Amino acid sequence: MRGTQLFLAVMAAMLLVFGIGTAIGNRIAARAREQDRIAWARQLNLRIRVGWVLVLLFAAGFALGEAALAVLFAAASFFALREFVALTPIRASDYWALVLAFYVVIPLQYLLVAGGSFALFTVFIPVYLFLLLPVLMAIAQDTERYLDRVAKMQWGMMICVFCVSHAPAVARLSLPGYDDRGWLLLLYLLLVVFLADLLAVVASVFWGRTPLRWDPTKSREGVLAGAIGAVVVGTLLWGITPFRIWQSTLMSMAIVGASLLGSVVLTAVERSLGVRDLTLESGVPLVHGVLGRIEGLAFAAPVFFHLTLYFFAA
Amino acid sequence: MKFLPPLVWLARLLVGAYPRWIGCSPTAAQRIYFANHSSHMDTLVLWASLPAALRANTRPVAARDYWGRGGLRQKIAEEELNVVLIDRAREDSSADPLDPLRAALDHGFSLIIFPEGTRTPQPLPGPFKSGLYRLAQEFPQVELIPVYLDNLHRSMPKGALLPVPIISTLRFGAPLARIEGESREAFLERARAAVIALAAERPQAEAAT
Numbered sequence: 001m002r003g004t005q006l007f008l009a010v011m012a013a014m015l016l017v018f019g020i021g022t023a024i025g026n027r028i029a030a031r032a033r034e035q036d037r038i039a040w041a042r043q044l045n046l047r048i049r050v051g052w053v054l055v056l057l058f059a060a061g062f063a064l065g066e067a068a069l070a071v072l073f074a075a076a077s078f079f080a081l082r083e084f085v086a087l088t089p090i091r092a093s094d095y096w097a098l099v100l101a102f103y104v105v106i107p108l109q110y111l112l113v114a115g116g117s118f119a120l121f122t123v124f125i126p127v128y129l130f131l132l133l134p135v136l137m138a139i140a141q142d143t144e145r146y147l148d149r150v151a152k153m154q155w156g157m158m159i160c161v162f163c164v165s166h167a168p169a170v171a172r173l174s175l176p177g178y179d180d181r182g183w184l185l186l187l188y189l190l191l192v193v194f195l196a197d198l199l200a201v202v203a204s205v206f207w208g209r210t211p212l213r214w215d216p217t218k219s220r221e222g223v224l225a226g227a228i229g230a231v232v233v234g235t236l237l238w239g240i241t242p243f244r245i246w247q248s249t250l251m252s253m254a255i256v257g258a259s260l261l262g263s264v265v266l267t268a269v270e271r272s273l274g275v276r277d278l279t280l281e282s283g284v285p286l287v288h289g290v291l292g293r294i295e296g297l298a299f300a301a302p303v304f305f306h307l308t309l310y311f312f313a314a
Numbered sequence: 315m316k317f318l319p320p321l322v323w324l325a326r327l328l329v330g331a332y333p334r335w336i337g338c339s340p341t342a343a344q345r346i347y348f349a350n351h352s353s354h355m356d357t358l359v360l361w362a363s364l365p366a367a368l369r370a371n372t373r374p375v376a377a378r379d380y381w382g383r384g385g386l387r388q389k390i391a392e393e394e395l396n397v398v399l400i401d402r403a404r405e406d407s408s409a410d411p412l413d414p415l416r417a418a419l420d421h422g423f424s425l426i427i428f429p430e431g432t433r434t435p436q437p438l439p440g441p442f443k444s445g446l447y448r449l450a451q452e453f454p455q456v457e458l459i460p461v462y463l464d465n466l467h468r469s470m471p472k473g474a475l476l477p478v479p480i481i482s483t484l485r486f487g488a489p490l491a492r493i494e495g496e497s498r499e500a501f502l503e504r505a506r507a508a509v510i511a512l513a514a515e516r517p518q519a520e521a522a523t
Contacts, residue, residue, distance in 0.1 A: 086481035092435060092471035098478035
């Protein structure tokens with residue numbers, strides 16, 4: 001199939017699936033009466049909304065090219081980091097470190113991705129910024145909780161900017177026999193991550209015996225069912241990837257595994273930063289925010305990027 | 315659908331400006347919102363966090379010596395925020411600096427005031443000036459709403475030109491009751507305590523910053 005036809009086909013499928021999903025989600029939300037049912041419907045609809053973000057992202061990426069994708073993920077990094085910083089003990093004296101992080105590092109990192117300079121984009125934050133941030137924060141001569149502040153700032157940069165920037169980088173990989181299809185590979189990654197999360201929430205209602213300690217809206221059985229579902233769909237999507245069918249199964253498993261671990265880790269991070277209860281209707285922006293939505297992707301994107309680079313790149 | 319004014323959009327992009335209505339709800343009642351003042355962003359952020367219908371009817375009170383010096387800043391203050399300028403430096407010693415505020419209240423506007431009178435770049439507010447007390451006495455029908463602005467001292471510390479993005483929440487408390495025969499000092503201290511009490515409502519554990 002040629003590019004445009006492929007785009008239209010995938011787009012139509014996504015619109016159909018998400019349209020049905022939204023209709024069902026709204027119906028469930030309208031019918032929910034009990035407290036936990038309402039909370040669950042809210043979690044479900046939050047995730048379905050992410051599906052529409054995918055559709056928009058996909059359309060923009062196709063229409064405007066891969067540079068536009070970099071801009072969209074840069075925005076995600078920006079909002080996620082903004083939420084992360086609000087939860088850390090970073091102080092007014094760290095002002096210049098924050099200026100650097102938001103106004104220099106984020107644009108530069110995504111410029112490197114868009115320009116395809118892989119050698120630099122994989123070391124820019126873990127090496128250069130790793131060394132520069134503590135310098136800036138030490139020059140301010142405020143040593144109260146210094147290591148605490150530096151460490152949390154660097155954690156935020158790694159998760160919100162470095163890890164997330166691997167997603168648009170997937171679209172920039174040059175793979176033999178797979179020219180100008182980078183956006184499809186990115187879509188593959190996003191869909192598998194998204195479906196593992198969504199299907200887990202849905203399945204948890206039907207097999208909800210043991211709620212997860214880190215995320216009470218999901219059960220252990222539901223997560224397993226969601227993971228299997230996402231791997232099955234990922235396998236069936238092999239047609240839009242450069243992989244063979246069995247390779248696509250393994251890749252989906254790697255993506256689903258990494259994104260599960262990502263949400264375990266980031267939930268622990270959020271808890272330790274003091275967001276009390278993730279199911280609470282507290283108005284804490286984090287819970288509805290970008291950080292909670294990118295947690296799986298933050299782990300899955302670098303893993304998928306490097307696996308593909310190692311095994312499939314020219 | 316109406317598009318957000320660019321200033322509101324900018325405030326939300328940078329600092330989120332998430333309102334949490336803890337002790338009252340956003341209604342059309344005439345109000346004086348009084349808040350802690352820790353950065354130049356405060357006026358804009360508090361105003362931007364209000365629902366559009368309330369925003370049109372709410373005027374921030376701003377110092378003439380900062381906002382009224384012409385140029386872009388004054389343009390923003392007058393055309394977008396619709397501020398009431400207050401003569402903090404008392405250039406004309408015969409006039410009462412509160413007169414423009416009284417006029418605005420007489421016209422039915424709600425006001426946003428920062429009773430510390432100047433910025434305190436710390437989490438908790440300093441002592442309040444007496445203007446709030448006098449307005450409370452003269453306009454007994456106007457609700458006095460304490461507001462606590464979180465995180466803005468981190469977003470734009472004193473001397474900084476550019477705000478950095480940090481999520482900030484605004485907590486709106488219950489209307490301050492008026493107590494018959496209360497002294498000015500006691501009233502101002504009670505008002506300040508109401509703002510500080512909202513500071514303790516922070517959802518995050520790391521309140522020590």
